[in-house]
Amino acid sequence: MAIRPAEQLIHKAAWLYYAHGLRQDQVASQLNISRASVAMYLRKARETGIVNISTSTQLFTDDVMARRLEDALGLDAVWIAPENSHVPDPSTDIAVLAASVFLELVKKGDRIGVAWGRTIYTIADVMSYADLQDVTVVQLCGNLGAPYSYRPDQCTMEIARRLNAKGLNFYAPLVLSTEELARALRAEPVIREQLSDISDCDLALYSVGAVDADSHLVKCGALSSGEMAELRSRGAAGVIAGQIIDAEGKVLDCSYNRRVISAELASLRAIARRLMVVQEDSKFEPLLAAIAGGLCTHLVVGAHMAQRLLDHAGAAPKKAP
């Protein structure tokens, strides 16, 4: 029997089945193989992105609430995942939507910046495969060691794998122990280049972290929960790509931030499309901070969060009409 079922064959089977609309048994006889093999090839074709099945996310923007949110917050586009939905696993619902939205936003030739976190990894995990060969996925911030399976480099690589794209990693720790070392490392040519190239991205994908003891920064040991509490009292409102921001979305002036290796907020803002995805209702203040800081142009949230945002925007409308 054949050594490799040759990408060629998979492609041909997919072509006959999906483009010409033949039945599997017809494809099988055309190709002189068994129906079972055809079924297997077709699965592979879907898994490798040779065929693309995507559903329009239109429905979720069409929502009146989404439109109102766009206006109220000055965002380019908002998608709202219904939460009453009878979906078996509602917790991934936002992630599934976000993955679809993300795939809809990606274009050939794009350079995509990806941050890290549970949300992002969940998105990567449910994302369907696509074949975007001249796309590059770059990591937005340094690595956090150890115990998590959704480290920055893993998020980047998984998404790159799904898109059949190039993944560009970034081998520096997210946080260093002294400001001096961080400065020195940032000055390293390899690192400096990576950081400065971030503003060349066409699309960014990130979430926002909460400033509490549940934060990955605490769980990974980058900060103690005491330090976190102190930062909070000093105005910390959220975490973006490993950096702590205040309620206005500006980098908080603190030692921790000076010890971080990550994309500067200005570089992030230079990216035309910034897709922010928030799953947890508890991240209301962090999200407000990120929006205030102009860190997001496209937003995916759940219905409950959307309602809160709308109430908030209604209560405290934008300054100038």
Next chain:
Amino acid sequence: MAIRPAEQLIHKAAWLYYAHGLRQDQVASQLNISRASVAMYLRKARETGIVNISTSTQLFTDDVMARRLEDALGLDAVWIAPENSHVPDPSTDIAVLAASVFLELVKKGDRIGVAWGRTIYTIADVMSYADLQDVTVVQLCGNLGAPYSYRPDQCTMEIARRLNAKGLNFYAPLVLSTEELARALRAEPVIREQLSDISDCDLALYSVGAVDADSHLVKCGALSSGEMAELRSRGAAGVIAGQIIDAEGKVLDCSYNRRVISAELASLRAIARRLMVVQEDSKFEPLLAAIAGGLCTHLVVGAHMAQRLLDHAGAAPKKAP
């Protein structure tokens, strides 16, 4: 029962089925309808482009011959449909490929110019549905009356319908009986605007016609076969959007061309992506003329035609190295 199964429901079913990967019976119970309805909704979802199934056309560009053709002819991209293929109906093979390529080239917000002919109509006919709401499809040339089912306006409208896009028709005859009348009509504001807007298109889709008695121009009575033969002897090499071109791809200086209402070749050349599709092997010279005239940047042909083009380009290579 429900008045309208509300786009909403179709969308929801498609979402649960395709994005979440539920089975039809699961979707049915979530939505409190029967499995049969779900199946029906899903078909509608595919037909309206709410879900998109596309297969990468990579395979056909990866072909070595396609690459060599691109180089030899200076085109941006070439796709070659295999002709030995055991496909049931090989004549539509090129059209199926062309439709896929076309859908891959269309982007949101595009304005697309479409010409007419059997080839184009066949493409429209096999094209799968998509949901590109802010796309406009415009007609590149005037209408030819009567006996054909693939009139310019039909090609335009059918493609617009498939894409869920806006179709912009062009209500003028393709050919008038006097040059004077043609001039007057071209000067009409409605017509003039349409013609001058053509160069704003982002993508064009057309084929090339042969200069013989089988031409639609003859069959529709725009020209007699005697006139056609005469034009041929005067250097006519092909037909583009209803206009007759010579071997260099320039508009032939003749009364017929002066009586035509159609896009100027210069406007066509101003369109960034010009997809030309040729099905018949007999259209070799017309295709050469079109390529010489720079009327095509992207090309879909059959394997046999590709070979002839390559032989030709090898025998008479491009002027400057």
Next chain:
DNA sequence: CACGGCTCTCGACAAAAGTCAAATTGGGAT
């Protein structure tokens, strides 16, 4: 050269999806 390990393939079964005619329902016309 025989051996496992490997991947690919096949046939048969179980599951899922597609289809049809009949029934139901709302809306509009009489």
Next chain:
DNA sequence: ATCCCAATTTGACTTTTGTCGAGAGCCGTG
């Protein structure tokens, strides 16, 4: 108000598809 029409829904049936374990060819190794 009532009837008719067209569209939608449904349950039952058929066809198509997905999956499993067994088997067969290929490779490197002992």
